[in-house]
Amino acid sequence: MIVVFGGGGGLGQALIDAYIRRGEQVLAVSRQPRPAEGAANWLQVAGYESQQLTGLKEQLEGERIDGVISTLGILHNSEFMPEKRLEDINKAQLSENFYVNAVLPVLLLQTMFPVLPVKQRCFWIQLSAKVGSITDNYLGGWYSYRASKAALNMLLKTASIESQRTHKQLIIAAVHPGTTDTDLSQPFQLRLPKGKLYSPEQSAERIVSVAEQLTMEQSGQLLHWDGSVLPY
Numbered sequence: 001m002i003v004v005f006g007g008g009g010g011l012g013q014a015l016i017d018a019y020i021r022r023g024e025q026v027l028a029v030s031r032q033p034r035p036a037e038g039a040a041n042w043l044q045v046a047g048y049e050s051q052q053l054t055g056l057k058e059q060l061e062g063e064r065i066d067g068v069i070s071t072l073g074i075l076h077n078s079e080f081m082p083e084k085r086l087e088d089i090n091k092a093q094l095s096e097n098f099y100v101n102a103v104l105p106v107l108l109l110q111t112m113f114p115v116l117p118v119k120q121r122c123f124w125i126q127l128s129a130k131v132g133s134i135t136d137n138y139l140g141g142w143y144s145y146r147a148s149k150a151a152l153n154m155l156l157k158t159a160s161i162e163s164q165r166t167h168k169q170l171i172i173a174a175v176h177p178g179t180t181d182t183d184l185s186q187p188f189q190l191r192l193p194k195g196k197l198y199s200p201e202q203s204a205e206r207i208v209s210v211a212e213q214l215t216m217e218q219s220g221q222l223l224h225w226d227g228s229v230l231p232y
Contacts, residue, residue, distance in 0.1 A: 001025045001063045005048065005108060006071035007040065008032025011127075011180055014204035015069055016040045022208075024066075027059060048072060048104055050111045060115050067123040067211055068116070070108060074100040075145055082142040094144045101148035106155040109172075113163075121169040123214050125207065128152055128174035128222060135231035153222050153232055160220030171219045175210055177203045178225045 002019045006012040007028030016038070019026050026040040034042035043059055046052045076082060080093045105126050116122055131142060132149025153174050160172040180203040198206075206225040213227060222230045 001027055001060075001065050003027045003029065003060075003065060003068045003112075004040075004071070005029045005069070007042070008035075009071055010200045011177065011203055012071045014200035015071070015207060018201070018204040018208045025063075027063075029053075029056065048108050050107065053111055056112075057115055064120070065115065065117060065122055067125070068112065069125045069127075069207065069211070070105055071127050072100065072105050072108070073127060073129075082145050084141045086143075089143050094147075097144035097148040098151060101145070102151040102155060105152055106159065109156075109159055113167075116167060116170060118167050119169070121171070122167070123171045123173065123211050125173050125175050125211055126152065126156060127177055127207075128156075130176040130224070130230055133222065133231050150232075157220040157232075164219070169216065171214045171216060173210075173214060173218055173220070174222045175207055176222065176224050176230060177207055 002024050004012055004015050004019075004026060007016055008030035012028070012030065013035075016026050016028050020040060027043065028038075028040045029043045029045055029048075031045060031047065033044055041059070043056060045056070074097060077096075080090075080096075083089050083093065109124060109126075112124075116124070129145070129149045130136060131146050132153055134150055137146065156172050156174050163170045163172060178198050180198050180200055203225065210223060210225065210227050218229075222232060224230050
């Protein structure tokens with residue numbers, strides 16, 4: 001079984017479809033109601049904190065989990081856009097970005113950790129972002145988004161080290177999906193170079209390909225959508 005968190009989003013839906021085309025059993029976990037059409041099992045939740053996922057373990061009881069993909073993340077909302085200047089930084093935006101992009105994903109991993117297999121290969125992919133790379137930051141701006149993704153990468157790296165003590169074949173990776181045509185990227189699409197905006201279907205296929213080829217040596221790494229390693 002493949003578990004997809006954030007299954008109601010554009011990329012989440014595309015990931016579900018990609019795995020179903022491969023004949024995989026999929027459990028979609030989302031705050032959105034089940035679509036009118038769709039072959040995935042669907043669990044609607046109020047949120048992704050532990051107390052809001054009480055029905056999830058029941059759904060997973062006796063199931064073999066082959067992989068988990070979390071699409072959780074935020075770049076902007078109705079109240080803020082990415083900060084361009086130091087003077088734009090504010091506590092509320094920093095707190096929201098860190099909560100959604102770093103805190104919530106690692107708490108989700110914490111919640112799911114006891115039900116992940118300990119003796120078989122399993123992957124845990126959390127979507128991250130290339131702009132979270134400190135080494136690769138040449139343009140500046142986007143303070144809270146960059147910093148929250150950098151924090152996410154560190155949290156996953158640290159978890160990947162600890163997990164090897166109990167889950168010998170669990171691969172934890174952060175994956176940069178590229179700029180995908182979803183609500184998250186919509187305000188910034190006009191500025192993109194030609195050919196740098198990818199459909200949800202294209203990004204999903206790339207992420208699935210990365211997941212299929214993951215090795216234990218890649219656990220804890222930040223990976224590009226083509227599978228190459230990105231610097232922290």
